[in-house]
Amino acid sequence: MKLYEQVAHSIAERIEQSFYQTGEKLPSIRSLSLTHEVSISTAQEAYRLLEDQGWAESRPKSGFYVINKQKAPQHLPDLSRPIQKPIEISQWEEVLNLLCASTTSDIVQLSRAIPDLEAPTLKPLTRIMSDLNKHAQASMLSYESLRGADSLRLQIARLMVDSGCRLHPDDIIITTGCQEALSASLRAITQPGDIVAVDSPSFYGSMQAIKAHGLKAIEIPTHPETGISLEALELALEQWPIKAIQLTPTCNNPLGYTMPVEHKKRLLELTSRYDLPIIEDDIYGDLSYISPRPPSIKSFDTQGRVLLCSSFSKTLAPGLRIGWVAPGRYVNLVMHMKYVVTASTSTLPQHAIAEFIAQGGYERHIRKMRAQYHQSRDVMIGWVEKYFPVGTKISYPQGGFVLWVELSDEIDTVILNERTMRQNVSIAPGMLFSGSGKYSNCMRLNFTDKPSVKNENAIKTVGNMVSKMLTDLL
Amino acid sequence: MKLYEQVAHSIAERIEQSFYQTGEKLPSIRSLSLTHEVSISTAQEAYRLLEDQGWAESRPKSGFYVINKQKAPQHLPDLSRPIQKPIEISQWEEVLNLLCASTTSDIVQLSRAIPDLEAPTLKPLTRIMSDLNKHAQASMLSYESLRGADSLRLQIARLMVDSGCRLHPDDIIITTGCQEALSASLRAITQPGDIVAVDSPSFYGSMQAIKAHGLKAIEIPTHPETGISLEALELALEQWPIKAIQLTPTCNNPLGYTMPVEHKKRLLELTSRYDLPIIEDDIYGDLSYISPRPPSIKSFDTQGRVLLCSSFSKTLAPGLRIGWVAPGRYVNLVMHMKYVVTASTSTLPQHAIAEFIAQGGYERHIRKMRAQYHQSRDVMIGWVEKYFPVGTKISYPQGGFVLWVELSDEIDTVILNERTMRQNVSIAPGMLFSGSGKYSNCMRLNFTDKPSVKNENAIKTVGNMVSKMLTDLL
Numbered sequence: 016m017k018l019y020e021q022v023a024h025s026i027a028e029r030i031e032q033s034f035y036q037t038g039e040k041l042p043s044i045r046s047l048s049l050t051h052e053v054s055i056s057t058a059q060e061a062y063r064l065l066e067d068q069g070w071a072e073s074r075p076k077s078g079f080y081v082i083n084k085q086k087a088p089q090h091l092p093d094l095s096r097p098i099q100k101p102i103e104i105s106q107w108e109e110v111l112n113l114l115c116a117s118t119t120s121d122i123v124q125l126s127r128a129i130p131d132l133e134a135p136t137l138k139p140l141t142r143i144m145s146d147l148n149k150h151a152q153a154s155m156l157s158y159e160s161l162r163g164a165d166s167l168r169l170q171i172a173r174l175m176v177d178s179g180c181r182l183h184p185d186d187i188i189i190t191t192g193c194q195e196a197l198s199a200s201l202r203a204i205t206q207p208g209d210i211v212a213v214d215s216p217s218f219y220g221s222m223q224a225i226k227a228h229g230l231k232a233i234e235i236p237t238h239p240e241t242g243i244s245l246e247a248l249e250l251a252l253e254q255w256p257i258k259a260i261q262l263t264p265t266c267n268n269p270l271g272y273t274m275p276v277e278h279k280k281r282l283l284e285l286t287s288r289y290d291l292p293i294i295e296d297d298i299y300g301d302l303s304y305i306s307p308r309p310p311s312i313k314s315f316d317t318q319g320r321v322l323l324c325s326s327f328s329k330t331l332a333p334g335l336r337i338g339w340v341a342p343g344r345y346v347n348l349v350m351h352m353k354y355v356v357t358a359s360t361s362t363l364p365q366h367a368i369a370e371f372i373a374q375g376g377y378e379r380h381i382r383k384m385r386a387q388y389h390q391s392r393d394v395m396i397g398w399v400e401k402y403f404p405v406g407t408k409i410s411y412p413q414g415g416f417v418l419w420v421e422l423s424d425e426i427d428t429v430i431l432n433e434r435t436m437r438q439n440v441s442i443a444p445g446m447l448f449s450g451s452g453k454y455s456n457c458m459r460l461n462f463t464d465k466p467s468v469k470n471e472n473a474i475k476t477v478g479n480m481v482s483k484m485l486t487d488l489l
Numbered sequence: 490m491k492l493y494e495q496v497a498h499s500i501a502e503r504i505e506q507s508f509y510q511t512g513e514k515l516p517s518i519r520s521l522s523l524t525h526e527v528s529i530s531t532a533q534e535a536y537r538l539l540e541d542q543g544w545a546e547s548r549p550k551s552g553f554y555v556i557n558k559q560k561a562p563q564h565l566p567d568l569s570r571p572i573q574k575p576i577e578i579s580q581w582e583e584v585l586n587l588l589c590a591s592t593t594s595d596i597v598q599l600s601r602a603i604p605d606l607e608a609p610t611l612k613p614l615t616r617i618m619s620d621l622n623k624h625a626q627a628s629m630l631s632y633e634s635l636r637g638a639d640s641l642r643l644q645i646a647r648l649m650v651d652s653g654c655r656l657h658p659d660d661i662i663i664t665t666g667c668q669e670a671l672s673a674s675l676r677a678i679t680q681p682g683d684i685v686a687v688d689s690p691s692f693y694g695s696m697q698a699i700k701a702h703g704l705k706a707i708e709i710p711t712h713p714e715t716g717i718s719l720e721a722l723e724l725a726l727e728q729w730p731i732k733a734i735q736l737t738p739t740c741n742n743p744l745g746y747t748m749p750v751e752h753k754k755r756l757l758e759l760t761s762r763y764d765l766p767i768i769e770d771d772i773y774g775d776l777s778y779i780s781p782r783p784p785s786i787k788s789f790d791t792q793g794r795v796l797l798c799s800s801f802s803k804t805l806a807p808g809l810r811i812g813w814v815a816p817g818r819y820v821n822l823v824m825h826m827k828y829v830v831t832a833s834t835s836t837l838p839q840h841a842i843a844e845f846i847a848q849g850g851y852e853r854h855i856r857k858m859r860a861q862y863h864q865s866r867d868v869m870i871g872w873v874e875k876y877f878p879v880g881t882k883i884s885y886p887q888g889g890f891v892l893w894v895e896l897s898d899e900i901d902t903v904i905l906n907e908r909t910m911r912q913n914v915s916i917a918p919g920m921l922f923s924g925s926g927k928y929s930n931c932m933r934l935n936f937t938d939k940p941s942v943k944n945e946n947a948i949k950t951v952g953n954m955v956s957k958m959l960t961d962l963l
Contacts, residue, residue, distance in 0.1 A: 110828075114635045115635060156805075159808060207680075207681055332631070336831065354584075361810040
């Protein structure tokens with residue numbers, strides 16, 4: 016154990032023993048350096064580690080504070096039980112309604128997974144955009160190369176080392192958000208009519224891509240802590256001519272789990288027999304609360320079978336529409352599918368993000384956001400436990416900023432959403448996350464914002480409405 | 490005839506009678522006002538009309554000059570004769586090579602259709618981008634609505650009045666360039682295996698979309714002045730189960746023609762019997778050399794059968810990746826196809842372009858560019874006539890900035906391009922514009938830049954190489 020790790024460890028122990036309480040100010044760097052007889056930079060390193068491990072957070076011009084270390088909720092959701100046969104995805108209308116719902120500023124949007132865009136650590140990115148726009152006008156207005164800006168692909172290849180991937184920049188294609196990465200990947204490896212296995216519940220955007228491509232989905236039971244059931248997947252593979260798997264194994268949307276490394280490896284092994292391509296959605300991966308972030312399935316793939324899809328929409332800003340795909344052996348097919356839908360990706364944000372990463376801005380921002388979302392998760396779970404009826408089941412996210420809540424079977428969250436919307440709070444109904452109308456008693460809530468009275472009241476509004484609906488049922 | 494029209498007419502007559510010579514300075518606004526005894530503003534209006542009609546161009550701080558009114562080239566290309574049966578598109582590799590070709594600044598790129606990005610009239614757009622970026626950071630970083638920014642859809646609906654269309658902003662969906670508009674339209678109205686009729690030669694991007702969607706194309710003979718042969722189309726419709734038509738009727742890429750209004754109307758009538766959807770690519774429409782610009786097929790459509798696709802990639806800047814589609818009765822299907830490939834379109838450029846149009850910047854820029862490209866066309870045709878072997882056939886574009894050149898049958902323009910590239914000049918080989926390997930003796934050249942010695946030398950290089958290849962054949 017290195018010196019700074021020892022110092023961090025001793026502080027973490029004291030937090031665990033409640034020597035330092037939640038929200039309490041921790042010793043200053045100077046005092047830590049004096050009491051532990053280490054250099055200032057070692058004390059700084061120690062706090063950096065405590066931040067990464069989710070023990071402490073820094074507040075500007077104030078110092079370091081103990082983060083609320085929420086225990087896992089008492090009742091986790093059950094293992095999901097979707098229909099065990101291939102289905103056609105039905106619910107486009109509902110997705111469209113969610114996406115087109117009014118977005119006036121007086122509505123507390125717990126429904127959409129948009130990151131915090133007011134963070135001060137994002138400001139340098141805006142400055143870089145302005146500079147590039149001003150000083151390199153003509154080149155920023157022209158087409159970027161089909162594959163994407165060289166500088167950005169280089170930076171992404173470097174970032175991906177954190178998830179255990181060693182890629183060449185030419186293994187990466189820049190896309191218009193993660194959605195284009197997922198969509199181009201799906202089309203590259205399937206034909207209309209094919210069956211794709213998915214974790215369930217699953218992100219509605221990728222489910223809609225499956226629908227639009229004329230594919231069928233088989234939804235695999237999924238555990239709220241360990242992810243897709245490998246046993247159920249194995250059975251499905253034996254029973255059906257499955258042509259691809261699509262899943263979000265790290266900081267899953269909507270369930271929040273991260274598949275254990277051993278499961279990720281076993282998934283690769285299991286699918287090796289069928290030489291099956293795997294679309295790995297890693298969009299929330301860098302927002303894992305533990306640091307270093309967990310390895311991707313892609314990092315264990317020696318056969319080029321994994322198409323890793325990601326973007327800066329959750330880590331930086333969705334309005335830039337910059338994502339990427341590392342399609343392994345399918346790179347030429349994916350490139351064709353990318354070309355025909357959008358030709359090249361917009362130029363300015365690619366160069367701005369590359370510069371932001373190169374200057375260290377991405378790492379700084381991610382560290383801040385990880386700590387913020389980690390803390391918000393714990394506050395959010397506390398609120399749901401406080402304001403929702405007894406028996407409510409709550410996920411325990413390991414990264415990202417969405418929570419999955421399972422209510423009593425009688426509650427229909429589409430109706431719940433209609434009612435809370437009248438009180439200016441929107442939630443994402445669970446049925447969006449299934450192709451077969453499951454999860455109608457579930458919902459997804461985001462906890463992007465820093466905890467506030469407004470948000471606490473929003474949760475209270477939803478909780479009270481659930482209680483009222485239950486009472487009405489009696 | 491209004492007063493300013495009378496004044497303009499008298500000037501135009503004198504230009505036609507060579508009273509004013511090409512390149513000569515025309516009377517100042519003040520002197521025009523004195524000699525014709527009209528107000529200054531009427532004289533200004535007269536010059537504005539002369540600009541719009543392609544007689545005069547204004548030079549900053551200098552005045553108005555006579556534009557070179559090039560007569561049509563002596564030898565136009567022949568009516569195209571593609572194979573008269575549905576085919577699968579073959580040539581992706583060649584398109585990829587063209588798109589990925591080295592773009593160092595010492596190469597004169599006659600191959601790619603990129604507009605002039607150094608024009609001073611684009612500067613205000615850059616300024617607006619910077620302002621929005623600075624003053625509305627968080628909202629510019631967030632998702633824009635799926636349909637696109639309200640402000641931009643309103644401005645596009647207004648612009649489209651010029652082409653005869655009266656649309657509500659909700660009839661319009663913003664897309665990631667015209668490519669997404671074309672691609673989403675194709676997928677909305679066809680199933681894999683279907684046959685789509687196209688004008689021929691045809692833009693390779695839309696041909697590749699046909700290929701990627703698993704469709705077949707039937708290439709319809711096309712006239713270099715009047716466009717797709719309605720007789721040939723009628724025969725094809727009787728013979729094959731064609732599910733859609735895709736064409737570029739106004740300022741065609743690559744041939745440059747604009748279909749006469751009567752042909753546009755007859756095309757609608759003809760396809761009415763089959764209730765056939767028409768994908769109308771209008772990307773160059775606003776760059777027509779005559780003003781007001783020609784009406785679109787969409788403007789005559791009372792059945793919602795026309796899906797009009799366009800973008801700001803040729804009029805403003807391709808790197809912004811902002812296009813749109815007005816899909817008529819197919820609006821919900823197209824929206825789904827747009828959602829699954831890119832979700833929303835990038836936010837900042839949408840708002841910047843809307844503001845640029847609202848401030849009058851778009852109209853000013855387009856007027857300038859139309860005059861510039863008009864003049865460049867004439868200079869370009871002059872150069873090709875001067876430097877290419879006798880017998881070369883040349884198109885006579887009515888808008889946009891690309892020229893189609895047809896050489897002697899023995900010349901293979903793929904080989905020609907390989908050779909001119911060694912002298913730092915790239916051309917677009919004709920075979921890219923066919924799905925069946927036709928047009929191997931043709932090429933497309935752009936004339937975006939203001940005429941320069943560098944560009945004249947580039948044309949000379951290509952012309953000399955063609956002559957050399959012909960001599961070698963003897």
